[in-house]
Amino acid sequence: MKIARWRSPADTDVHEGFVIDDRVVAFPDGLTVAAVLARGLAAAHALYERVADAAPRAQALSSVRLLAPLAPASIRDFVAFEEHVEGVSAGVEGKSDVAPEWYQAPTFYFTNPHTVLGPDEPVSPPVTERLDFELELAAIIGAAPGGAPGAGQGSAPGAGQANLTAQEAASVIFGYTVMNDWSARDVQAREMKVRLGPAKGKDFGMSLGPWIVTADELEQYLDADGFLAIRAEVYVNDELIGEDLVSNMGWPFPELVAYASRNSRVVPGDVLGSGTVGNGGCLGELWGRNGSLTPPPLQAGDVVRMVIEGVGELTGAVGPQVPAPQLPSARLRSRARRR
Template structure:
């Protein structure tokens, strides 16, 4: 099944994508409500909905398939870490700590974009993309999503969507020198779409260790820039979900990105390997495809000026008023 949100003649629709058409959920349900109900309930809804006549997909504008409750983005591809570290530190170095646990950061759910959107950018001179697959969490009867083991975590994966974690590399590099972040280098935009494909649709791509052997590709202005198999991750998705829930909780609507695929999943990795490809500029088109899921396409918009923030003040370090 495919779950989507769309705009049709100025009205927002939420429902299924089937046979080249969009079909609203029965009972005017929303994507958020369907995620809370879980895959089994969604399948029952689909059997009801498919009896209805939908609107041709070509006549609607797809929106981001959900408004995430939170977004966690992992860094699960060793090849990506090697390439980016070479660009930043001058050598391909994967910290020993990377192997110990699947590290992630939180980013902004309020700046999610859809396929087809023009993505305005901050005042950066090193704009980059990041090609990722993301898991979307759904509801499971009787579970709070807290402190899950790997098997339980797998049952909480409702489906998958394509993710582009837009990155301003110059801003990111500056702020991460303070040993925190990324923050403003990332939170201006993230594309999710074109829809959510339920996890069972990707079962044929699972290898013997539970990794998703789906092909991922990214094109800039029509030229293939990066390609990889998602199965090159260091951890399969259920382990990412279990780690996210460790002494914590995941809830329906949470999005967990795989991190950037290797072999050219972002310009930052390619720069680390000596590529002369330029940063993205206004007007550039970025197209991402993940086998079994779909494709997202965005055009880079103009730079958006922002109010200046002054430098930190140098003041006497008083201990008492």
């Protein structure tokens, strides 16, 4: 199944439902994507059966404008590809290096759910000389089967899960979508020197889409170790820049979800990005390997197109940079104050 949100030319309302072949069909009973995620995958299949016969009479997919397929409850973005870390570190540190700590646990950061962009929606970057993309696959969290709580955690259906095992975590992955984590690398580099972040180098835009493909649709691509052996490609102005297999991750998705739930909680509507794929999944990796800004940073008018096998195609153009009001530097004052 494919689940999407869209606007039609006839009105300004947001519609939410299924993509069936070349048509879009609204959920019955006025349900939203958020509500469907909170009910879980089995309930979504039951809803699909209720509306599938209406698909031939429904609105054509080509006649609507797709939006981001959900309004995320939160967004965690991992860094799960060793090859990406090697390449980016060469640009930042002057040599390829993967810290021993990377292998110990799947690191992530939280980013901004309020600047999510949909398919074909242009990004408005900050002032930057090193605008970049990041090709990722993202998992979307739904309710556990039957609303069952996570290990040792009593909770209402859809309320979220804590301290999941990898097996339990697999059961709350509702589906997947394509993610583009837009990045201002020069801003990010400054922030990371403070040993915290990233922040403003990332939080201006995150593209998701074109829809959510339910997890059962991708089971055919799982390899013997539980990794999704699907091809991911990224093009800039129709030139292939990078390609990789998602199965080159250091951890399969259920382990990412399980780690996110450690002494915390994952809830329906959470988005968990894989991190940037290797072999040119972002320009920053290639800059590090090439020792120069080759290929060049993104400029206004560039079009970035990402294709992930079994999931779909996500396109976004680069809009003009948006200058922000300046703030002063830190005040260097005496630290001998007592009041």
